[in-house]
Amino acid sequence: MSWLDIGAVEDIPRRGARLVKTLYGCVAVFRTGDDQVFAIDDRCPHKGGPLSEGIVHGHAVTCPLHNMVISLDSGLAQGADVGAVVTYPVRVEAGRILLDARRLLRGTAA
Amino acid sequence: MKRKLVVIGAGMASGRVLEHLLAAEPENWDITLFNAEPRGNYNRIMLSPVLSGEKTYQEIVTHDDDFYAQHKITCRFGEAVVRIDRDSKVVHTNEGSVLYDKLLIATGSAPFIIPVAGKDLPGVITYRDMDDTQAMIDASGKAGAKAVVIGGGLLGLEAAAGLKARGMEVTVIHLMGHLMERQLDPAAGYLLQKDLEARGITVHCKGATKAILGSDRVEAVVLEDGTVYGADQICMAVGIRPETRLATDAALQVGRGIIVNDQMVTSDPDILAVGECVEHNAQLFGLVAPLYDQAKVVAATLLGKDAAFQPVQTATKLKVTGVDLFSAGDFADAEGREDIVFRDPARGVYKRLVIEADRLIGAVMYGDTGDGSWFFGLIKDGTDISQMRDTLIFGPAYQGGTQTDPLAAVAALPPDAEICGCNGICKGTIVAAIVGGATSLADIKAQTKASASCGTCTGLVEQVLASTLGDAFKMPAAQPMCGCTDLTHEDVRRLIKGRALKSMPAVMQELGWKTSCGCHVCRPALNFYLLADWPEDYTDDAQSRFVNERNHANIQKDGTYSVVPRMWGGITNPRELRAIADAADKYAIPAVKVTGGQRIDLLGVQKADLPHIWADLNAAGLVSGHAYSKGLRTVKTCVGTDFCRFGTQDSTGLGIKLEKRLWGSWTPHKVKLAVSGCPRNCAEATCKDVGIICVDSGFEIGVGGAAGMDLKEIERLAKVATEQEAIDLTVAFVQLYREHAKYLDRPYKWIAKVGLDWVKTQVVDDPANRAALIARFDLSQRIYQRDPWADRATPQAQADFAPLVDLTREAAE
Numbered sequence: 061m062s063w064l065d066i067g068a069v070e071d072i073p074r075r076g077a078r079l080v081k082t083l084y085g086c087v088a089v090f091r092t093g094d095d096q097v098f099a100i101d102d103r104c105p106h107k108g109g110p111l112s113e114g115i116v117h118g119h120a121v122t123c124p125l126h127n128m129v130i131s132l133d134s135g136l137a138q139g140a141d142v143g144a145v146v147t148y149p150v151r152v153e154a155g156r157i158l159l160d161a162r163r164l165l166r167g168t169a170a
Numbered sequence: 171m172k173r174k175l176v177v178i179g180a181g182m183a184s185g186r187v188l189e190h191l192l193a194a195e196p197e198n199w200d201i202t203l204f205n206a207e208p209r210g211n212y213n214r215i216m217l218s219p220v221l222s223g224e225k226t227y228q229e230i231v232t233h234d235d236d237f238y239a240q241h242k243i244t245c246r247f248g249e250a251v252v253r254i255d256r257d258s259k260v261v262h263t264n265e266g267s268v269l270y271d272k273l274l275i276a277t278g279s280a281p282f283i284i285p286v287a288g289k290d291l292p293g294v295i296t297y298r299d300m301d302d303t304q305a306m307i308d309a310s311g312k313a314g315a316k317a318v319v320i321g322g323g324l325l326g327l328e329a330a331a332g333l334k335a336r337g338m339e340v341t342v343i344h345l346m347g348h349l350m351e352r353q354l355d356p357a358a359g360y361l362l363q364k365d366l367e368a369r370g371i372t373v374h375c376k377g378a379t380k381a382i383l384g385s386d387r388v389e390a391v392v393l394e395d396g397t398v399y400g401a402d403q404i405c406m407a408v409g410i411r412p413e414t415r416l417a418t419d420a421a422l423q424v425g426r427g428i429i430v431n432d433q434m435v436t437s438d439p440d441i442l443a444v445g446e447c448v449e450h451n452a453q454l455f456g457l458v459a460p461l462y463d464q465a466k467v468v469a470a471t472l473l474g475k476d477a478a479f480q481p482v483q484t485a486t487k488l489k490v491t492g493v494d495l496f497s498a499g500d501f502a503d504a505e506g507r508e509d510i511v512f513r514d515p516a517r518g519v520y521k522r523l524v525i526e527a528d529r530l531i532g533a534v535m536y537g538d539t540g541d542g543s544w545f546f547g548l549i550k551d552g553t554d555i556s557q558m559r560d561t562l563i564f565g566p567a568y569q570g571g572t573q574t575d576p577l578a579a580v581a582a583l584p585p586d587a588e589i590c591g592c593n594g595i596c597k598g599t600i601v602a603a604i605v606g607g608a609t610s611l612a613d614i615k616a617q618t619k620a621s622a623s624c625g626t627c628t629g630l631v632e633q634v635l636a637s638t639l640g641d642a643f644k645m646p647a648a649q650p651m652c653g654c655t656d657l658t659h660e661d662v663r664r665l666i667k668g669r670a671l672k673s674m675p676a677v678m679q680e681l682g683w684k685t686s687c688g689c690h691v692c693r694p695a696l697n698f699y700l701l702a703d704w705p706e707d708y709t710d711d712a713q714s715r716f717v718n719e720r721n722h723a724n725i726q727k728d729g730t731y732s733v734v735p736r737m738w739g740g741i742t743n744p745r746e747l748r749a750i751a752d753a754a755d756k757y758a759i760p761a762v763k764v765t766g767g768q769r770i771d772l773l774g775v776q777k778a779d780l781p782h783i784w785a786d787l788n789a790a791g792l793v794s795g796h797a798y799s800k801g802l803r804t805v806k807t808c809v810g811t812d813f814c815r816f817g818t819q820d821s822t823g824l825g826i827k828l829e830k831r832l833w834g835s836w837t838p839h840k841v842k843l844a845v846s847g848c849p850r851n852c853a854e855a856t857c858k859d860v861g862i863i864c865v866d867s868g869f870e871i872g873v874g875g876a877a878g879m880d881l882k883e884i885e886r887l888a889k890v891a892t893e894q895e896a897i898d899l900t901v902a903f904v905q906l907y908r909e910h911a912k913y914l915d916r917p918y919k920w921i922a923k924v925g926l927d928w929v930k931t932q933v934v935d936d937p938a939n940r941a942a943l944i945a946r947f948d949l950s951q952r953i954y955q956r957d958p959w960a961d962r963a964t965p966q967a968q969a970d971f972a973p974l975v976d977l978t979r980e981a982a983e
Contacts, residue, residue, distance in 0.1 A: 066975045075713035078974040110729040113717035115690040119503040122690035124717040133505025
């Protein structure tokens with residue numbers, strides 16, 4: 061693992077997301093209502109919608125384009141929908157968000 | 171020969187160590203007990219009852235002078251240890267030194283002081299020991315004295331309740347969105363706040379302390395948002411950190427706390443540590459139960475016995491008389507976890523159980539915590555709850571039965587079981603009504619009043635109907651708002667108004683939401699209802715809005731946005747057009763299009779560019795066209811009498827006036843207007859939400875047109891003689907729609923439900939009601955009529971709209 065400090069938890073609005081731009085596409089970093097942080101690909105498996113702009117509820121986000129609901133824990137589509145997005149290891153230490161950047165730079169996001 | 175034990179700190183943990191040690195080996199130890207406070211061991215967690223006057227200091231002393239004398243403990247109270255010399259095994263104070271064979275560090279924790287101006291003024295205290303408590307008691311002696319408690323956690327709220335009990339005027343300032351956020355979820359935090367407010371304590375959440383004011387002692391606190399609270403006494407209770415200075419200076423291994431192994435031994439084999447100052451397996455400890463467990467292990471280790479500290483789950487209760495609150499385990503949302511939520515709005519009860527893999531792992535309860543210890547036992551023991559899952563939330567009294575079918579459960583209820591809490595209607599009354607001929611929910615409501623107030627028991631009443639009537643009763647399929655509630659949009663709107671619910675947690679608690687924080691269907695609707703009904707009380711929640719309204723631009727299928735500047739009544743000029751052309755060049759806009767509403771659309775803007783392009787357009791006097799909002803979109807006009815040879819009135823002028831009055835208002839769905847200067851209708855007013863056709867004798871106002879999924883011509887609301895009347899009726903109509911329609915119903919759908927006749931009685935026939943609607947609209951506009959572009963054309967917004975990090979650059983290097 062190579063943990064990269066990408067910012068403070070407070071940089072992300074509660075029940076919101078911010079982006080990490082990579083060579084292989086954007087990663088959406090979410091902060092849920094209970095202040096947990098998750099990182100997933102910012103592309104809905106349905107039609108590529110920017111998940112970072114969806115409404116966050118519990119540990120899930122609803123894609124803003126066509127309302128597919130994605131679990132932030134597993135990256136899997138919820139309910140009757142089928143699909144998955146890549147999730148990335150992320151942790152919080154002393155209020156800072158650490159993202160496993162090595163995996164990102166290597167390009168599993170592609 | 172006796173062994174020399176030196177103990178630094180006479181707190182609850184070290185007191186317990188001494189008890190265990192002396193019980194096993196009363197004669198083998200020569201003990202010296204240091205305490206920085208000028209007193210011995212007392213029960214620190216009982217300081218709250220001392221503060222509130224329910225107990226005295228003497229009652230909370232755990233070890234008195236007799237205990238120390240009997241065990242020949244050398245007490246050096248009020249004498250602070252300043253240094254540990256590990257090589258010579260000596261501790262030093264400013265008055266002398268003591269040798270040790272074994273040393274126990276029990277220095278506890280120190281309160282955190284927020285580094286703001288004025289923090290050192292007299293009158294600012296923390297809440298940690300008897301001296302702090304005494305200082306607060308002394309301060310409360312002054313008549314009419316005001317106290318501000320900074321920190322709405324466990325300790326801060328106990329301090330607040332104590333000070334209030336002593337007769338002070340108390341305000342709690344809390345940085346987070348709800349009280350006790352480490353122990354409670356927002357729903358329980360809401361109930362707690364309500365209880366404290368009912369006791370006369372002012373609670374200010376999301377409050378960041380900016381400075382403490384005063385010349386020679388505290389006078390006031392000022393917050394970042396500009397609020398000022400007068401204060402004679404300030405209690406800072408924002409958190410604690412392990413007191414590790416002595417250990418750090420002695421070069422012991424220290425992380426966040428003094429690091430100990432399972433035997434409670436530090437990195438020096440002759441030095442042990444216990445209590446809030448230690449860190450064990452990366453964990454700190456603040457509650458008393460694990461500290462007592464540690465004390466047992468410390469004593470065993472000193473006695474040369476095998477023992478290992480294993481932290482156990484702990485539960486929290488707030489020691490404020492009359493506040494019933496319980497929290498245990500882990501109640502965060504996570505994959506594979508399920509919630510069971512129970513709410514009883516009438517009694518102010520909230521219970522939430524968190525289940526993972528058939529085990530209960532967390533519980534939060536408010537208002538009725540009688541089953542807390544039973545749930546806590548299930549959590550600690552990891553009991554498999556799959557067999558009792560359906561009735562788990564009702565507690566141990568309901569276990570053992572097998573009634574999992576809700577209908578069977580209702581059928582089995584005795585006649586005196588209460589069904590409707592609001593009106594106190596029991597099952598027998600409802601059954602009697604059914605026997606007497608009632609066959610529907612409406613009959614029951616009319617005859618018994620059951621489910622006629624808050625509506626939460628509607629489902630139960632229907633089950634009573636079903637179980638009594640059998641197949642003769644068909645369960646109605648009312649369309650609930652979403653999976654989070656059984657209530658319809660109309661019910662929710664009515665209850666928000668009728669019961670003065672002014673925040674999202676208030677709605678979810680009082681109306682019995684089944685999820686902890688709603689979903690993408692109910693949150694945008696609730697956000698609108700609350701801001702429309704309580705413009706002065708509710709704070710708009712951007713995170714409960716669809717992306718377009720959060721980012722003030724329309725998202726496109728590729729994730730870019732469209733930007734539409736407002737053009738009042740469709741009128742523009744060369745200066746605005748140049749600014750739009752310049753912006754299109756500067757931001758390499760891929761497409762520029764004229765919209766159906768007579769505006770110019772810049773398509774394909776990157777999100778990070780939005781605040782910048784807004785700033786440029788703002789500089790030319792252009793504001794947001796709200797082409798993305800559930801709100802006023804555009805007022806289309808024709809050129810009217812100014813140029814047209816057929817024009818009968820100044821349709822452009824009226825369109826501009828309407829747009830200037832209505833822009834920025836939020837509505838249940840988008841609202842489009844048009845004003846045509848003659849019946850030839852060049853502005854296509856007859857398919858708008860409000861369409862005005864000018865004629866020689868005045869203005870024909872039509873409402874409820876549509877030209878989208880449905881095609882519908884407007885219906886006549888009224889014909890008026892003057893432009894002012896046309897404006898008044900339009901504003902009143904829009905406000906009526908804002909106050910009554912279901913979220914995402916366009917006016918034509920709403921009118922179909924309530925009837926145009928009713929709309930006319932409200933808007934046209936009753937001038938006083940019309941004036942009241944207009945006044946409420948104008949009040950809302952005072953708060954919401956702001957240009958969102960100007961608000962966001964700032965460096966802060968520019969940073970917020972940009973990616974957090976750009977790794978493409980790092981990778982290239």
